Amino acid sequence: MIAWFADAGRDLPWRHPEASAWSILVSEVMLQQTPVVRVLPRWLDWMDRWPAPADLAVAPTAEVLRAWDRLGYPRRALRLQECARAIVAEHGGEVPRGEDALSALPGIGEYTAAAVTAFAHHGRAVVLDTNVRRVLARTVDGAALPPRSLTAAERRTAARVLPAEPARSVAWNQAVMELGALVCTAASPRCEECPLAGPACAWYTAGRPPAPEGSRRVQAFEGTDRQLRGKIMALLRANDTAHEKELLALDADDPLRVRRCAASLVADGLAAADGTGLRLP
DNA sequence: AAAGCGGGGGC
DNA sequence: GCCCCAGCTTT
Numbered sequence: 116m117i118a119w120f121a122d123a124g125r126d127l128p129w130r131h132p133e134a135s136a137w138s139i140l141v142s143e144v145m146l147q148q149t150p151v152v153r154v155l156p157r158w159l160d161w162m163d164r165w166p167a168p169a170d171l172a173v174a175p176t177a178e179v180l181r182a183w184d185r186l187g188y189p190r191r192a193l194r195l196q197e198c199a200r201a202i203v204a205e206h207g208g209e210v211p212r213g214e215d216a217l218s219a220l221p222g223i224g225e226y227t228a229a230a231v232t233a234f235a236h237h238g239r240a241v242v243l244d245t246n247v248r249r250v251l252a253r254t255v256d257g258a259a260l261p262p263r264s265l266t267a268a269e270r271r272t273a274a275r276v277l278p279a280e281p282a283r284s285v286a287w288n289q290a291v292m293e294l295g296a297l298v299c300t301a302a303s304p305r306c307e308e309c310p311l312a313g314p315a316c317a318w319y320t321a322g323r324p325p326a327p328e329g330s331r332r333v334q335a336f337e338g339t340d341r342q343l344r345g346k347i348m349a350l351l352r353a354n355d356t357a358h359e360k361e362l363l364a365l366d367a368d369d370p371l372r373v374r375r376c377a378a379s380l381v382a383d384g385l386a387a388a389d390g391t392g393l394r395l396p
Numbered sequence: 397a398a399a400g401c402g403g404g405g406g407c
Numbered sequence: 408g409c410c411c412c413a414g415c416t417t418t
Contacts, residue, residue, distance in 0.1 A: 147411040153404070155411090187402030187412095194415080224415045244413045264397065265414095274416095292413065301411060302407075309407050335403080383401095 119310040120290035135208040136235035142229045144195050171199035176375050177395035181352050194222025239284040241273045246295025257317030259326035343376045351395050360390040
């Protein structure tokens with residue numbers, strides 16, 4: 116798998132040796148639930164503008180939200196700025212080492228703390244993202260897909276198969292994640308390209324049995340508050356402000372819903388009240 | 397453990 | 408139209 120990665124792995128800027136720990140942390144936050152191809156241009160622009168935590172810490176939040184653009188889940192942008200401020204205030208402007216210290220930062224959870232430890236600090240950490248979980252579910256458990264939410268059993272499995280030697284564990288984490296992203300994909304895995312196709316993969320050996328019916332249920336999006344919040348944020352990014360009339364026009368049939376979403380954006384710190392309308396914070 | 401939280405691209 | 412994407416936070 117590590118040999119496969121050396122040959123087939125993508126050349127991504129946050130994987131370059133000169134990438135700072137902060138730039139790697141930023142990439143990990145942007146990549147939370149967002150595909151690489153969509154992150155790439157935003158990350159380049161972001162790191163150009165705010166190369167260090169101290170730069171982002173003092174940036175106007177409205178500008179931060181505009182730079183986040185349409186990466187989705189804009190609360191991540193707020194958390195990232197809070198994270199930068201915490202790093203400046205509590206860690207002298209340097210990304211702290213250790214998963215506990217990292218997890219204590221805003222917007223940094225179990226996965227991101229492990230990923231920063233592995234990829235920025237080259238330490239041994241159990242990195243369990245959606246790709247790693249799927250590869251382990253297939254190779255170790257012979258299942259088409261991992262459980263819906265991360266289980267203790269998955270953590271045990273991952274800890275057991277992770278190489279003991281730190282440098283090798285980093286290479287392993289990088290390789291298995293990339294294998295899941297490029298080859299061992301959720302919908303149509305390319306087993307013919309996979310270095311593990313054969314006895315190394317329990318699922319392949321079992322004849323690639325399908326996942327149980329209805330084991331996945333995606334969140335609805337059309338017509339949800341999430342979608343309307345997104346539309347409101349798009350207005351604010353474009354114009355800085357949105358008048359009440361523009362907001363209500365986003366869902367002419369349900370002014371209550373518009374007000375509810377506007378209020379929730381204010382509560383989240385993503386927008387501020389501006390007369391009867393909204394503006395970026 | 398489940399729900400809420402964006403947005404876009406692949407099939 | 409459905410499914411998925413380098414998850415986190417709150418309930």
